[in-house]
Amino acid sequence: MQKIVVHLNFAKGFRGGERQTLLLIQELSKVGIHQKLLVRKNSALTQRLKTTKNLTIIEIAKPYILSIKQIKDATLIHAHETKALQFAYFAHKITRIPYIVTRRVDNKIKNNFLNKKLYNSASRVVALSHAIKKEIIKVAPNANIEIIPSAFTGTSLNQNSINKIRSQYKDKFIIGHVGALDDGHKGQSFLIKAAKILEKSHPDMHFVFVGGGADENILKSQAKSLKNVTFEGFVNNVNDFISCFDLFVFPSRNEGLGSILFDVMQLNVPIIASNVGGIPDIIHDKKNGLLIPTCDENAIVQAILTLYNDKKLRETLSVKAKNSIDKYSTENMKNRYLDIYHLEDS
Numbered sequence: 562m563q564k565i566v567v568h569l570n571f572a573k574g575f576r577g578g579e580r581q582t583l584l585l586i587q588e589l590s591k592v593g594i595h596q597k598l599l600v601r602k603n604s605a606l607t608q609r610l611k612t613t614k615n616l617t618i619i620e621i622a623k624p625y626i627l628s629i630k631q632i633k634d635a636t637l638i639h640a641h642e643t644k645a646l647q648f649a650y651f652a653h654k655i656t657r658i659p660y661i662v663t664r665r666v667d668n669k670i671k672n673n674f675l676n677k678k679l680y681n682s683a684s685r686v687v688a689l690s691h692a693i694k695k696e697i698i699k700v701a702p703n704a705n706i707e708i709i710p711s712a713f714t715g716t717s718l719n720q721n722s723i724n725k726i727r728s729q730y731k732d733k734f735i736i737g738h739v740g741a742l743d744d745g746h747k748g749q750s751f752l753i754k755a756a757k758i759l760e761k762s763h764p765d766m767h768f769v770f771v772g773g774g775a776d777e778n779i780l781k782s783q784a785k786s787l788k789n790v791t792f793e794g795f796v797n798n799v800n801d802f803i804s805c806f807d808l809f810v811f812p813s814r815n816e817g818l819g820s821i822l823f824d825v826m827q828l829n830v831p832i833i834a835s836n837v838g839g840i841p842d843i844i845h846d847k848k849n850g851l852l853i854p855t856c857d858e859n860a861i862v863q864a865i866l867t868l869y870n871d872k873k874l875r876e877t878l879s880v881k882a883k884n885s886i887d888k889y890s891t892e893n894m895k896n897r898y899l900d901i902y903h904l905e906d907s
Contacts, residue, residue, distance in 0.1 A: 564904050567597040567635040569645035575605035577820050578665045581711045583609055586897035590615045601620045650679045663687040666817040667838040670700045671739045680704045689818040690839025711824030712894040722801040733767040737806035739821050742774035748812040753784045754858035760789045771802050804828045814855050816840050823889055826882040830891055831875040833864045849882035
């Protein structure tokens with residue numbers, strides 16, 4: 562009987578979790594694993610994965626559980642977010658098909674009967690970081706938890722695009738940020754406050770925000786009087802922008818892991834990041850980046866000035882960061898998941 566892994570991801574958009582779902586499916590496809598992907602209608606994952614070999618994509622509508630017949634031939638169910646986990650649990654109760662779940666955020670989990678069942682009944686619970694594992698243990702101390710971090714993607718660059726960006730910010734020391742404009746999560750308002758502090762004393766510094774999101778108008782309003790801040794919005798060439806940054810600042814209030822940091826590390830850009838969530842799993846203070854307290858614009862300013870004034874330190878941190886990236890490859894992530902799928906034993 563053919564063994565099939567069914568992935569579940571019912572997220573609305575395409576953020577870090579969806580990118581990691583995509584990478585895993587693509588890697589498993591390369592080694593001939595037969596897969597299904599259940600997603601909501603008009604999912605961004607559908608468009609990005611529609612030509613993937615060994616994969617059947619099935620778009621379903623709410624209530625999702627009514628589509629349980631679509632997974633009856635599954636060997637294993639892999640839930641990639643919370644709504645998917647609920648589906649997987651109830652599908653398991655009905656079909657007895659085992660399931661695993663990957664939790665990607667370090668948000669507090671409500672300590673209730675259902676959540677205990679969701680995590681304790683999983684064959685394996687995968688956490689991206691130690692911070693996420695700690696939150697899972699609070700609710701389900703008996704859960705079978707393993708840490709498998711996200712993977713980096715290969716960086717492709719367009720030199721013409723890079724030249725255009727550099728021309729746009731000619732003679733500027735570029736301090737960049739990439740991420741959804743969601744201040745409650747990413748903390749961009751503190752980076753804007755830092756830009757305000759540095760505007761007059763360091764006119765050559767320019768702060769570039771790449772991405773869009775729910776707080777875009779609020780953040781733009783906070784920065785409207787600043788001449789050293791630019792919002793680039795959504796771009797298709799994120800890596801071209803990152804390669805032009807002199808510093809990357811990641812002032813998150815909370816972060817399950819922060820997989821964008823992998824792209825930055827590959828491109829030899831020194832990192833300043835909040836000492837929260839899973840970030841310390843990747844960035845080690847004064848070794849391959851600088852860690853700062855969260856929600857503290859003065860700490861951001863001090864870290865920026867430290868690296869701005871010390872080119873050798875910038876180079877040392879970025880080289881060490883790039884040298885530590887290999888363990889986060891898609892190949893390693895795929896192999897870790899294959900180890901816990903146990904397809905050869907099912």
